[in-house]
Amino acid sequence: MHNTEYGKPLTIQDNGIIFLRPSHPESRIVQPFLSQFSQLIKTPEGLHIYKLSSFSVWYALELGITITEITNFLAAFSQGEIPEKIIQLLGQWGERAGVLSMKSLSKRGPCLVSAKDELLEKLFPERKSEVFTCESGEALTVSSEERGELKRILMEEGYPVADHLGIDKGERLKFKFQEEINLRPYQTEAAEAFLRNNGGNGFIILPCGSGKTVTGLGIMEKVKEATLIIVPNETALRQWRRELLEKTTLTDKEVGIYTSERKEDKPVTITTYQMLTYRNPRTGKFPHFQLFYERNWGLVIYDEVHLLPAPLFRIVSNLQGKRRVGLTATFVREDGKERDIYSLVGPKKFEISMKELENNGWIAQPVCREIKVPFSEEQWENYLKLKKRERFRYASENERKLAVLEQLIKKHRNSQLLIIGQYIAQLRRIAEQFQLPLLTGQMKQAERDQLYTRFRHGEVQALVLSRVANLAVDLPDAQIAIQVSGTYGSRQEEAQRIGRLLRPKKDQEPVVFYSLVTPSTQEEDVASHRQLFMAEQGYIYEKEEWSQCSMLS
Structure with a gap:
């Protein structure tokens, strides 16, 4: 029940701006769910200002939240009626989230499939003659090389793509946790959420101090395939190596580091973003990109995925057949490139708040x-x-x-x-x-x-x-x-x-x-x-x- 003395805690405008009064008695109830489908942009005195966007709503849909639940929530906690424009936008974003998918069709191979007639012709007029009718609607044959880039382009056009093309098997890697190591419940849940429904790509948000590295080890232990781990700096590289050797049965022979001083190629290899994005000043080439292809990796882990450098976007685009997991405490980029990471690494698979952990x-x-x-x-x-x-x-x-x-x-x-x-x-x-x-x-x-x-x-x-x-x-x-x-x-x-x-x-x-x-x-x-x-x-x-x-x- 709302306290009539305070009114309702939210006010929503037709431009997607939502005002939350943190002093309102219901703000602690409202804030956690509000942050699941909108982004906090300002906190002036006595007010929290959120912004609704297609991107933030698609995140929520990936977590299993429905457009109906979002609409009912806003109706219950907002002053006045929800603007008609917002209802229309929510409906449009919800519809677009399920329109495009990538799947393998018999005799055709990998295809981009649209549940909406004539959409592919509109999005790819230069390939109009290649569009054909299939059981799920209309489709366009795609190559594995363009799989990632198409997802990025379509995200820019406002259509997230559900990728059902499957994951390639990597080189087998036998290991387990040491007997005394037990994952916390939320770490196990995060690993299971990533792999659910044969999942192969996405990112996990865990606050600092909650054990992102151990969660990454939990995913590795379930996949049991050769793993490439990319981290932000050498301190992180050594921490990952230490955790792998202390907490699992993996040995020095199986865990390598790829740096300017040591270039090891082992079933588990750890390197840095800086190393991979080094460009030879004479040739203009990235000599260490080949690390992505030196082994049949079954899993690629991007530690602090929000820092993924732009030069790596192209390589990430070409790794759509590999399992890819991004780990981060905050999926925020000041350059606004979250959309690219969403399309190339994958959608959000799991998130837990600091308050819940505390x-x-x-x-x-x-x-x-x-x-x-x-x-x-x-x-x-x-x-x-x-x-x-x-x-x-x-x-x-x-x-x-x-x-x-x-x-x-x-x-x-x-x-x-x-x-x-x-x-x-x-x-x-x-x-x-x-x-x-x-x-x-x-x-x-x-x-x-x-x-x-x-x-x-x-x-x-x-x-x-x-x-x-x-x-x-x-x-x-x-x-x-x-x-x-x-x-x-x-x-x-x-x-x-x-x-x-x-x-x-x-x-x-x-x-x-x-x-x-x-x-x-x-x-x-x-x-x-x-x-x-x-x-x-x-x-x-x-x-x-x-x-x-x-x-x-």
């Missing part, structure tokens, strides 16, 4: 605090003299943040602490002032690994980290993170940095993520955008203004 004790409870650190009058004068593109960095490197940082370090002197930032000069100054080790991309991998190990063992209490630590760094004992500066509006980065804290803690104490922000500047505007991911997960940033008298209690 409530079951699988991840730590994060407390997010934004501390506003105002400029002095002199700083304001300097800021206003700068060109627009220079202001963000100046505000990010606000010198007064150092006083706040000093207080926070003292306050949490008994906790394992990470100080994270974007600008090396700022981080060097912090490391020197507080006598802390600094990790950057220039540091050799062996030195980084050594510092991470010392931190895990409690020999080092605090680390100063550049962007090198955003991805795939397993620091389970970290309790506090202080972000002194961030990338220009990257929602993934905020989620990844908070993820450094989310491994469950022995005492079940909440972990704290501080973000130091200069108010009334470009940095504050950008920070609100970075916080969208956490807001969508149902978390609120506690905001306070720092003063020199503040004890940050």
Whole structure:
């Protein structure tokens, strides 16, 4: 029952914009389902703003949600009538989701099949003479080489394609988990969801700290075929290798790494996006692309799939006959290329929220605090003299943040602490002032690994980290993170940095993520955008203004 004193929590416009009042008593009930079929785009004071799109609705349909359920939900929780235009759009998106498919027809082989007459002729007028009638409607013969590219083009045209052409068998790989290793229920569920109905492609969304790597191992264990694993950096590469050797019966002879220093071709091979996208400056070719064809891979895993580089899209397009799984904590790309990954890697197969994991004790409870650190009058004068593109960095490197940082370090002197930032000069100054080790991309991998190990063992209490630590760094004992500066509006980065804290803690104490922000500047505007991911997960940033008298209690 709705509380008449508050009205209803949603307001929907005919352009697909949906306003949610987070202060409404029913917002906690409404928000989880709303985020399943729409995307959070802004969080101004006292309001969450979502956007409906064909893309977001198709995601929901892949999860088994129906257009009727979406329509009934909006009708139940929205002020006033649902705009007729929205009802029409939802109906159109629902209809288009089931129109096109790829399947093998007897005597014809692989075909693009349309349940709607004359659609193929409209979409491919140059191939009109090739269209023929079949039992399911109309069809067009396609080659395996164009399978991926056609799906990408048709997605752009507003028609997602259901691919039923099947999956090629890969080279067999016998192994199992070590006896003491048990997957968590949601990790097993994610692996089963990926493989359901002979599934062979798609991506899985699991929050940082929830064990994406182990979920990937769970899929490998079920498929039992040669696997190529592509990761964002060498730290992640070594973490995957360590997990494979520690948690399964696979050995050194079966697990290889493909880097600039070691180019191993083994039944399980791990490499990086950077390695595969290296282009020879003389020939203009990508010499390491051949890794995709050196073995009969049965499974390709894209770790942090939201980072999939554009040069790999073409190769991904040619791998439609392989099982492909993308793992990520947040399926958001600032370049808007989610649509390409959807069509080339596959649709969303499984997702679980941070709140659900937190409530079951699988991840730590994060407390997010934004501390506003105002400029002095002199700083304001300097800021206003700068060109627009220079202001963000100046505000990010606000010198007064150092006083706040000093207080926070003292306050949490008994906790394992990470100080994270974007600008090396700022981080060097912090490391020197507080006598802390600094990790950057220039540091050799062996030195980084050594510092991470010392931190895990409690020999080092605090680390100063550049962007090198955003991805795939397993620091389970970290309790506090202080972000002194961030990338220009990257929602993934905020989620990844908070993820450094989310491994469950022995005492079940909440972990704290501080973000130091200069108010009334470009940095504050950008920070609100970075916080969208956490807001969508149902978390609120506690905001306070720092003063020199503040004890940050």
